[in-house]
Amino acid sequence: xxxxxxxxxxxxTHWPPEVVAGLRAILKGGVVVAEGDEGFKIVRSxxxxxxxxxxxxxxxxxxxxxxxxxxxxxxxxxxxxxxxRIIGQRSxxxxxxxxxxxxxxxxxxxxxxxxxxxxxxxxxxxxxxxARQERIEKALARRHLHDGTLVLYDVTSSYFExxxxxxARHGHSRDGKKGNLQIVFGLLCDVQGRPIAVEVFAGNTGDxxxxxxxxxxxxxxxxLKRIVLVGDRGMITEARLRDDVRPVAGLDWITALRAKAIDxxxxxxxxxxxxFDERDLAEIxxxxxxxxxxxVCRNPFLADERRRKRETLLQATERELAKIxxxxxxxxxxxxxxxxxx
Numbered sequence: 001x002x003x004x005x006x007x008x009x010x011x012x013t014h015w016p017p018e019v020v021a022g023l024r025a026i027l028k029g030g031v032v033v034a035e036g037d038e039g040f041k042i043v044r045s046x047x048x049x050x051x052x053x054x055x056x057x058x059x060x061x062x063x064x065x066x067x068x069x070x071x072x073x074x075x076x077x078x079x080x081x082x083x084x085r086i087i088g089q090r091s092x093x094x095x096x097x098x099x100x101x102x103x104x105x106x107x108x109x110x111x112x113x114x115x116x117x118x119x120x121x122x123x124x125x126x127x128x129x130x131a132r133q134e135r136i137e138k139a140l141a142r143r144h145l146h147d148g149t150l151v152l153y154d155v156t157s158s159y160f161e162x163x164x165x166x167x168a169r170h171g172h173s174r175d176g177k178k179g180n181l182q183i184v185f186g187l188l189c190d191v192q193g194r195p196i197a198v199e200v201f202a203g204n205t206g207d208x209x210x211x212x213x214x215x216x217x218x219x220x221x222x223x224l225k226r227i228v229l230v231g232d233r234g235m236i237t238e239a240r241l242r243d244d245v246r247p248v249a250g251l252d253w254i255t256a257l258r259a260k261a262i263d264x265x266x267x268x269x270x271x272x273x274x275x276f277d278e279r280d281l282a283e284i285x286x287x288x289x290x291x292x293x294x295x296v297c298r299n300p301f302l303a304d305e306r307r308r309k310r311e312t313l314l315q316a317t318e319r320e321l322a323k324i325x326x327x328x329x330x331x332x333x334x335x336x337x338x339x340x341x342x
């Protein structure tokens with residue numbers, strides 16, 4: 001009764017390692033899974049590749065640390081909204097649903113640990129981000145701007161369906177939504193087109209009047225002493241040059257003249273169209289622009305396109321006039337009267 005007896009049931013020496021491991025698991029209370037797909041049932045599979053790609057690039061650029069040096073829930077929510085915006089543009093409500101555990105459309109919510117966030121959390125994170133805007137913009141300016149650099153600036157607008165935004169006004173609509181309220185926002189970029197700063201204005205704000213705050217921002221907040229500001233002819237107008245740009249030391253600009261100013265140069269003889277017989281680019285001078293470089297160019301492709309459009313419009317006009325002429329000269333019920341002929 002006190003002796004221990006052992007008996008060899010089988011020899012495992014020649015068994016493959018994975019079979020031995022399986023036997024060991026069964027002896028510990030595991031279960032056998034059938035070979036192939038019969039033993040598994042895919043209940044749910046969330047797309048992850050594009051999530052990993054966007055988050056990986058975002059972290060490589062250091063955008064997460066630019067938002068906040070230490071990880072926190074607000075930073076994760078902001079990073080999640082940025083990634084979700086790149087993956088697919090949606091409203092905040094749809095974004096929150098796409099992050100949720102039960103309604104997730106990607107692995108983004110689970111990866112960042114924000115699967116429990118709702119739309120109110122996302123809006124709260126945007127308020128948190130707004131308080132950090134100036135610090136983030138200063139960091140971007142230090143990274144991408146330096147004295148003597150080119151700074152690109154332009155504005156656009158976005159329309160509103162609601163009526164609760166204090167900046168929403170009726171103004172020049174770039175969305176084709178003339179009956180809707182809108183806001184105007186201006187974007188400062190470096191020479192590579194990387195965004196540096198953004199500012200929101202009332203929806204009825206004219207483009208030129210947004211220029212002065214950008215100059216103050218570049219000189220004051222960002223500490224740049226010499227800047228070359230680039231803007232279109234609708235932005236950097238003669239009035240803005242006179243009042244906001246020329247008085248500022250160290251501020252140069254690149255813009256385009258309006259058609260009337262170009263016509264005046266031609267009539268005064270300062271711009272001779274024969275210059276373009278042998279070249280497409282030239283520099284001229286005019287006493288109307290002392291100390292300024294005037295670069296004139298001719299784009300043959302643009303000239304051909306304008307010629308084609310002009311010819312198309314002339315042909316369309318002739319067709320419409322031919323219809324009117326036929327209606328006026330017909331014997332039965334001819335078209336009469338300025339109101340009807342137009």
